Amino acid sequence: MITYPTLIKKRKVAVTAPSAGVERELHHLLHKAVERLQSKGYEVMIGETCWTQYKAKSAQASVRAEELNSLLQDDTVNLIFPPWGGELLIEILEFIDFEKVIPKWILGYSDISVLLLALTLKTGIATAHGTNLIDLRGKFSDPTTAMWENVLFTKSGQEVKQYSSERYQQIWNHHQEIDIVFYLTEQTNWKTIYNNPFLIKGRLLGGCIDVIRHLIGTPYGNVTYFQQQFIENEPIIWYLENCQMTVVDLRRSLMQMKYAGWFDNCHGILFGRSEANQPVNDYNVVDVYMELAEELNLPIAYDIDCGHMPPQITFVNGAYAEVEVSNGKGKVTQRFI
Known part of the structure; x- marks a missing residue:
């Protein structure tokens, strides 16, 4: 059986960078995206890995994995939402404790899809391939992108429909x-x-x-x-x-x-x-x-x-x-x- 997490507003969204962090000159983009989530009623916590980027990664593999593991095992975290993708997420897989994961949504794409697919294949926990957090920084989202919330709010046993963009x-x-x-x-x-x-x-x-x-x-x-x-x-x-x-x-x-x-x-x-x-x-x-x-x-x-x-x-x-x-x-x- 597949295990489906459920998104609940006013629960905690954790932002971590298991692949690439955000360069200093682009920090304002992450701040703005977090503000948009907060305006929707979410509590947001931001990991240290989000603010650094050096040699094609946010931090060393063990550091990225430690931060991610703490969030995967935190029952107060409802959604893990990386700022964006990157290049070297694959380095952290050997450090992830898959057996201790508490089901919750992870949403992202690009290099984040390595984590999404590996987690679902190993644990049967559903993961969501879609928008990055940085791309939600605008005042408005197009109808296709905005469906991320509808999908993640869908409960086990329910269905959700999406349509091609214009x-x-x-x-x-x-x-x-x-x-x-x-x-x-x-x-x-x-x-x-x-x-x-x-x-x-x-x-x-x-x-x-x-x-x-x-x-x-x-x-x-x-x-x-x-x-x-x-x-x-x-x-x-x-x-x-x-x-x-x-x-x-x-x-x-x-x-x-x-x-x-x-x-x-x-x-x-x-x-x-x-x-x-x-x-x-x-x-x-x-x-x-x-x-x-x-x-x-x-x-x-x-x-x-x-x-x-x-x-x-x-x-x-x-x-x-x-x-x-x-x-x-x-x-x-x-x-x-």
Whole structure:
């Protein structure tokens, strides 16, 4: 069985940086994001790791893990909300005491997805892949991003529906202060192989493929154990997004997932938008998707609301989902069962 945490307003939100901290010149962004949470009625505590960044990490692995462990084991903490992703979260996994985790939501994406996926695979505790805290610093959130609260307030046994965005952002600008953080200028269009509409059902797993691929073959990436122990071998829907890889690196990573059995009993794959996916010798990302669809005999959707070209739907690792894609639009229903 999957264990679903429940978000409760006026309970404690803990901000910690298990990957990258916030550079001094950007501290004002974190202050503003925390103020927005507080204005909603949340009590917020900020860990020391959030304020430092040196040599591609907020602190040494043991320091980051110690702060995270204290929050994972604190029954007054209702949500752990990192400021953003980074590069080297994988360093802390060996120091995390998974057996002592008290269920609570963890929300984030990018490098944070390493922690999210590892925790769900090892413990069966649901985790939430969605907005970073820094991206909530504006006075307003777009409708897609704002759904993070609705999703996390969903109780065990209930369901929550989310829909594809109207527009998405191409270019980041952390230095300009605006009421709405994202520049949503481009028309959203969820696509499928051969433009065929589909409906797929299964348990959600996924994250940033650049980093979660490194869990393969480790104690933190045992998908078979998760399937047998927590979901009684129900089918899986993978959602994946590419941050920095060329198409050939993406292809290699997907083949590794295939060889490792991560696509066994899979009912479909969802790929997020990406400004990476650079072609190599006319080999492009749609070629990759088509080859994978043919090899695995699976429906594949791409350019969905997930990843580094926001906004993004909040996907819950472990949740039962029904995903519909038709005429460029998407609908994701998640049931906490």
